[in-house]
Structure formats: structure tokens, C-alpha cells
Amino acid sequence: DIQMAQSPSSLxxxxxxxxxxxxxxxxxxxxxxxxxxxxxxxxxxxLISGGSSLQSGVPSRFTGSGSGRDFTLTINSxxxxxxxxxxxxxxxxxPHTFGQGTKVEIK
Amino acid sequence: xxxxxxxxxxxxxxxxxxxxSCAASGFSFSDHFMHWIRQAPGKGLEWISYISHTYTExxxxxxxxxxxxxxSRDNAKNSLYLQLxxxxxxxxxxxxxxxxxxxxPGGLDSWGQGTLVTVSS
Numbered sequence: 001d002i003q004m005a006q007s008p009s010s011l012x013x014x015x016x017x018x019x020x021x022x023x024x025x026x027x028x029x030x031x032x033x034x035x036x037x038x039x040x041x042x043x044x045x046x047l048i049s050g051g052s053s054l055q056s057g058v059p060s061r062f063t064g065s066g067s068g069r070d071f072t073l074t075i076n077s078x079x080x081x082x083x084x085x086x087x088x089x090x091x092x093x094x095p096h097t098f099g100q101g102t103k104v105e106i107k
Numbered sequence: 108x109x110x111x112x113x114x115x116x117x118x119x120x121x122x123x124x125x126x127x128s129c130a131a132s133g134f135s136f137s138d139h140f141m142h143w144i145r146q147a148p149g150k151g152l153e154w155i156s157y158i159s160h161t162y163t164e165x166x167x168x169x170x171x172x173x174x175x176x177x178x179s180r181d182n183a184k185n186s187l188y189l190q191l192x193x194x195x196x197x198x199x200x201x202x203x204x205x206x207x208x209x210x211x212p213g214g215l216d217s218w219g220q221g222t223l224v225t226v227s228s
Contacts, residue, residue, distance in 0.1 A: 034214035049214030
């Protein structure tokens with residue numbers, strides 16, 4: 001199985017900060033990398049697919065980059081509503097494994 | 108609009124069985140791979156299984172599910188199912204169904220609200 005290592009597992013930031021979350025796959029996955037946001041008690045929401053394709057309706061402050069094994073989710077100018085847990089997921093090969101998550105908390 | 112509604116989650120004893128359902132509406136169900144993902148209390152997301160839209164015998168499973176869980180779908184009823192057998196305490200989780208893309212490897216762009224399965228004696 002492909003393992004997804006996300007870092008950090010948590011971070012504290014202030015509104016307006018730029019936040020970067022990384023995800024490393026245990027083998028090359030081309031650009032079959034998706035990012036999700038999950039708020040407490042809610043289902044996850046797809047933010048970015050294919051490594052960098054922003055889903056319709058997702059604010060442009062979210063950007064995804066990377067290919068191969070290393071990927072990054074960047075949130076520019078963090079907003080209050082962005083405080084949540086973020087997960088990466090590879091969809092290159094089944095099982096479509098998730099990273100362990102990154103909790104973004106208010107500093 | 109796209110809607111996915113899971114049902115069937117209950118309290119079940121270890122070794123028991125259960126069938127989860129996911130009712131889909133608002134899109135062409137037969138054009139999409141469909142997935143099950145679960146989340147144990149306070150833990151991260153775990154991908155469980157997916158099934159092809161047309162070749163419904165084509166499915167894949169996580170190691171934790173293979174041999175105990177069976178995914179199926181009825182395109183005429185716009186419904187997705189997950190049969191859970193030989194349940195263990197570690198299967199306790201919220202189970203989500205989610206919509207994939209036409210070809211298989213895309214992101215999951217719509218999710219249900221989840222249904223809670225509790226395995227306990």
C-alpha cells in the first residue's frame with residue numbers, strides 16, 4: 001500500500017498568516033493527490049484534486065502544488081473559517097490512502 | 108443538488124453483521140465510481156472500498172475490509188451498499204459514502220453526512 005506522510009500533525013496560526021502543509025507519498029503517484037478540509041462534526045470537503053486543481057467554489061487562497069512524491073497545500077491569508085483539519089489522499093493506486101491529517105488551530 | 112444519505116448504522120455485537128446503504132440523488136449515479144470511507148472516533152479518515160459505475164463486479168478494498176466487507180450498488184435504485192460481516196470493536200466508526208469521478212482516480216467531490224456503526228458487547 002502507498003503510505004501518505006503528512007506534516008505537521010498540528011499547527012497554530014493567526015488569521016492572515018500563510019500556512020503550508022506537506023504530504024509525502026511512499027512512492028511516486030504522478031499528480032493523483034487530493035486535499036480535503038474537515039470541520040468538527042462535518043463530512044470532509046474536497047478542496048483540490050489532481051495535485052493543483054481547485055474545486056469549484058473553493059476560495060483562491062487555497063493552492064496545491066507538487067508531483068511525484070511531494071505535495072504542498074498552501075493557505076494564503078488564513079481566515080477564521082479555515083481553522084479545521086486537512087487531509088491529503090492519494091488516488092493513484094488502491095487502497096486510496098489518506099494522510100493522518102493536519103489540525104490547524106487558532107494561535 | 109447532489110445529495111448522499113447514508114443509513115443503517117447501529118449498535119452491533121462483535122462478530123455481527125450489518126448492511127449500510129447510501130441513497131444518491133441530484134446526479135447521474137451510474138456515471139460515477141462510488142466509495143466508502145470511515146472515521147473512528149477522534150481519528151483520521153480511512154478509505155475502505157470503491158466500486159465501478161458500470162462494471163459493478165469491479166471493486167477494490169482496503170486490507171482492513173477485504174474478506175469481511177462487500178461493496179455493491181444498484182444503479183436502477185441510485186443506491187450504494189456496504190455489507191459488513193465479522194465485525195470487530197475496531198470497526199466502530201462513522202461510515203461515509205462519497206462520489207468519485209467517472210474514471211476512478213479522481214477526488215471525492217460529494218460526501219454524505221455519515222452513519223455511525225458501533226461494535227460493542
